[in-house]
Amino acid sequence: MKDKTEELRDIFTSVTDGEDTITESQEDTRGSLERDERTDEERLESVVTQMRERYAFDTDLSDDELITVAREFYDDRDDAAIAGGLGVEPDEVFVARLSLHLVGEEDADEVDLAAIRDREEDDATLADEYDVSEAQIRRYRRVAQAEDQSRAANDRYRDEFDSILADAELSERMTTDVREDGLEDATEGMETEVDF
Numbered sequence: 001m002k003d004k005t006e007e008l009r010d011i012f013t014s015v016t017d018g019e020d021t022i023t024e025s026q027e028d029t030r031g032s033l034e035r036d037e038r039t040d041e042e043r044l045e046s047v048v049t050q051m052r053e054r055y056a057f058d059t060d061l062s063d064d065e066l067i068t069v070a071r072e073f074y075d076d077r078d079d080a081a082i083a084g085g086l087g088v089e090p091d092e093v094f095v096a097r098l099s100l101h102l103v104g105e106e107d108a109d110e111v112d113l114a115a116i117r118d119r120e121e122d123d124a125t126l127a128d129e130y131d132v133s134e135a136q137i138r139r140y141r142r143v144a145q146a147e148d149q150s151r152a153a154n155d156r157y158r159d160e161f162d163s164i165l166a167d168a169e170l171s172e173r174m175t176t177d178v179r180e181d182g183l184e185d186a187t188e189g190m191e192t193e194v195d196f
Contacts, residue, residue: 098146
């Protein structure tokens with residue numbers, strides 16, 4: 001057994017350029033819900049940049065406008081409201097949103113996406129079958145494609161948006177709740193005499 005241990009140590013030493021031990025210094029850090037030192041804006045820029053590099057976006061919106069789309073999507077604003085703020089058409093916001101894998105519940109509420117996902121029939125045939133317009137079928141197919149892309153990336157980008165935008169709202173709400181609870185606890189049982 002000692003021979004094997006010596007042999008393994010020799011292999012380790014040769015692989016690590018002669019270092020007998022490998023240690024990494026540790027530092028004490030305070031606990032935090034958020035370890036990323038970048039601002040939310042920097043993190044959003046990073047996500048959009050990564051997605052633009054990986055996918056062929058069908059939108060002419062700038063990165064800043066795409067970040068606005070993401071922020072407002074998480075603020076529960078619809079495509080028309082977002083488009084009004086950006087001075088573009090709602091369809092352009094829809095395409096941009098799906099490019100960012102931001103699919104809303106109402107995007108395909110009239111049809112089962114799994115049922116049309118792999119169908120090879122043309123839009124007219126599916127429109128007749130589902131009793132919707134061809135434009136709606138094209139829209140549903142686009143939603144299905146965005147969901148497929150998101151799943152292929154293990155929902156990584158959607159999770160990043162959730163982490164940045166949904167967690168920011170949660171964190172703000174928690175901070176407000178803690179402040180209010182702390183004030184309530186501090187003033188509980190206090191009697192106040194006020195003379196008018």
